[in-house]
Amino acid sequence: MYYIRPIAIEDLDTLHQIAVESGPGFTSLPENTELLQKKIERSTQALARDLDRPGAQSYLFVLVDSETDQVVGTTGIEASVGLDAPWYHYRLGTVVHASRELDIHNRFNTLYLCNDYTGCSEVCTLYLKPDHRHSQNGSLLSKSRFLFMAEHPQRFSERVIAEMRGYSDEHGRSPFWEGLGRKFFAMDYSEADYLTGSGNKVFIAELMPKYTIYLHLLPEEAQQVIGRVHTNTEPAKRMLENEGFRFENYVDIFDAGPTITAPLEKIRAIRESRYAKVRLIDKAEETPDHIHFLLSNTQANGFRCCLSSLYERQGIAELSREYADLLQVKNNDTIRLVELKGR
Template sequence: MMVVRPIQANDHEALRDLARKTGPGFTSLQDNDEQVAAKLEAGLAAFLPGGIPAEALYLFVMEETDTGEVVGICGIEAAVGLSEPWYIYRVGTLVHASRELNVYNQINTLTITNDHTGYSELCTLFLTPEARHNKQGSLLSKSRFLFMAEFPQRFNEHLIAEMRGYSDVNGISPFWEGLGRHFFSLDFAEADKISSMSKVFIAELMPKNTIYTNLLSQDAQDAIGKTHEATTPARRLLENEGMRYTGYVDIFDGGPTLEARVNDIRAIQESQYVKIHIADIASDGELYMISTTEFSQFRCCMSPLMRAGKNLITVTPDVAAALNIIEGTTVRIVAMSSGRRF
């Protein structure tokens, strides 16, 4: 059974292995020893006891309980742009018109902004190809919503998610080739790698003025707001939960940023508390996510449920073991798909 849990110190090798598999354009987890070590350190610090930090990186891994193998990772940044500036392009429109010449042109523009400063961010979602089946990607991604529902005081009321932008089979980003390369004189993969460790050079080299997109190559224009093929399922999943593209794109690959108010997220709105009864039951029917209410011991899995009474559900011993819960424990549940309530 797959369970999502907070990252632990002994997950270092598993995290390093996942980083080798992410590929170019996956800024938040790259094949880099220094970044992986810093990521693990930040993830462990987020779950230390004490007050609520303004900035924290809550990292979770997906583990196969039978083998102990870690097959995926996901995260939530409590707030972006507080200690380091958060840069993003806002896609806009300018009109150039002349009645005298009978000319009216609408021109798309890109303006660098810090509009999302302080927002919480869904980040670092990666599942190994071998594990991408049986809704395990949905569990890994959506488990974060149950954590946010349980601990809302740790997050901003607004949530964003940067989607990996389009690149070709050779890992080349047409948006970067058409724009960023002219100012950075670096290959996309190298610039992306550096940005994952420090964003100071972005402020130093990025153009401050509004960019007219019609001056870019057609390939670069077409890539604005376009999602990488491998990330398209993740985008659809988040859109089904209520997140929307509102005209902001990544400054490196032009990938879209999705936004929502936290309380408008479907899984957060529809989640509810129930108590647990443990018994052997038939494992079929509608899938639900089930999460615990403990902070540092948070765990989330998915399973069919059976009603055992008002606000009481029956789960199998395997589910109870995966969640480390006992008879009568209070948990949070929500249907994996929209439009269904227990």
């Protein structure tokens, strides 16, 4: 069985291993032990505080294999982006150049540097080790964040974004970066990505072009990957789209990966989640009435979430003792639950 819990300082070595495995383009986890330790500390401090509004807090959780007690994945939330450093995107737009005398009317697709998503909450830092990409663990990692947000909405903004990792080849080469970014930064994509992940974003404002970029002036290979996700990111993108996230013509400034967004209250798992009282049973048996649910307790600092098939009716959820132990709940305690997939 697997369950979600908040990250702890004891997970630092594993988090660094995940940062190495995830490779270029996984901006939120730089391969730097000191910076990763600070991320863990930020999350621990945010969960320990009783907050009534979103700020520059960061929440980081891990997926644990209960049989081995090993951390096999990570997932996170930023409460409000762009408050302590500028948050950049490219906005896709259209410019028309026309001449009545010459009877010419041209439409050009463009990119414009902006900070439009400043203040939004962000779901981020999703990574699952390859050997554990089964049993719907990816869904548990991704959607557990929504149960936490549903239980603690005051900690988050009204709009939520997700930056999808853009396309790069098997060697970590980004066609968009090669076609645009390198011309202004004179460095490899992996280096720029590392600097951003480490919090050093000042160089973006200093070096990025401030004016409209016409797409037809970029190499064809760069144009083709705008809004395209990395192969490994396609399942995560589909999952978020099924939860109500949509592409609104904003892309990452380095790899042109799409940023998708949804209002907090309209995210499917948040909107449909509800409370139930725990009725402990010795062992759950699969019946046609059992549905796969995401389950969580109602704590912040002691947050737990898991995936289970159970029977729920009239606000009562029959929960086996082993799953109650994972959630750290007992008989008659309140839990939050939601169907794994939409109704």
